[in-house]
Amino acid sequence: MPDKNRRITFARVPQGLPVPEDFGSDETAIPTPGPGQFLSRTLFLSLDPYYRNVMKNSQIYADRLAAGDVMVGETVAQVIDSRNPEFRTGDIVTVRNGWQEYGLSSGQGVRKIDPAMAPVSTALGVLGMPGLTGWAGTVYLGEPRPGQTFVVSACTGPVGSTAGQVARHMGARVVGIAGSAEKCDYAVRELGFDACVDYKQGDLAAQLKQACPDGIDVYFDNVAGDTLVAVLRNLAMGARIVLCGMIEAYSMDKPPAGPWLGPVVGARASMKGLVVYDHMQRMPEMTRVIGGWIRSGQFRYREDISEGIASAPEAFCRLMRGGNFGKSLVRVGS
């Protein structure tokens, strides 16, 4: 076993989009577990858009970062030394090790992973927090009915691809919104969406009108901004809008001006805010249903994996520019 723990640290609050210089790195001794603790070796690090908000010490998250702290984050890791009776050497778990090769845990908030269910990396994507977000937001907030039109943005990422595929299984007609022809092609061919529009190819409102001739019954919003504005111009009567993410705004110092909400009134629509942590009790239900779909070939997912802990800053900056294609992960150990 190596004797050093390589870590990526927080250096400073980014100005606008993050750059690799906003991060530092160091090496420390591999820690030893105390009573009640276990030591685990990181296999995969999850890169999630909300880390950008944590980097500006947003009040809505419990995490706080000072210069030199290890970057926070969820990982899949293998227990290699344990003084906690609940966890044994060899167990695969999701644990908040952060951006480092080894981490200590008391076991609180740790979830054991069954490697027979699906590749363990999915516990950070479609069978983890992002998958639960897509599941709960669609099943319990969006509630698409058979034949209704369901639109989802950032539709090839772990949240969007889960929301769209769940809506399809519920009988909805699913239209994705994505940022390239390649992503749209994947959404239709692999994810089974009925259509997908590329918002970088001109007038999005007009493209949506063509793809959704009867209007949009449910919109699962992962990006906000101009995309939300274009959707609001195409609402069906009684539409539901699930406000899930607003990635563009995470890299802004001041929130952008809000959309004009007149069409929400005209369509008697409702908008609901989604926070995945309100739905944590639904994790077993989600992993049972979507895990079953993965095994029977009825659910697809894609991962965007970079290699080694040192690649994490650049990979995170790429995610925040929208350059990822699939769940953004770092393979830290084999």
Ligand SMILES: NC(=O)c1ccc[n+]([C@@H]2O[C@H](COP(=O)([O-])OP(=O)(O)OC[C@H]3O[C@@H](n4cnc5c(N)ncnc54)[C@H](OP(=O)(O)O)[C@@H]3O)[C@@H](O)[C@H]2O)c1
């Ligand atoms: N409410 C909750 O509890 C909760 C929980 C988890 C995640 N979320 C939110 O859900 C959203 C999706 O998360 P994810 O993990 O599945 O991410 P993701 O889709 O893997 O990555 C983000 C995607 O956003 C799209 N995007 C659109 N406009 C963008 C812009 N201006 N800048 C950068 N990217 C842009 C890009 O895809 P295209 O090229 O296709 O546009 C990019 O690939 C995020 O906003 C996240 O914060 C919310």
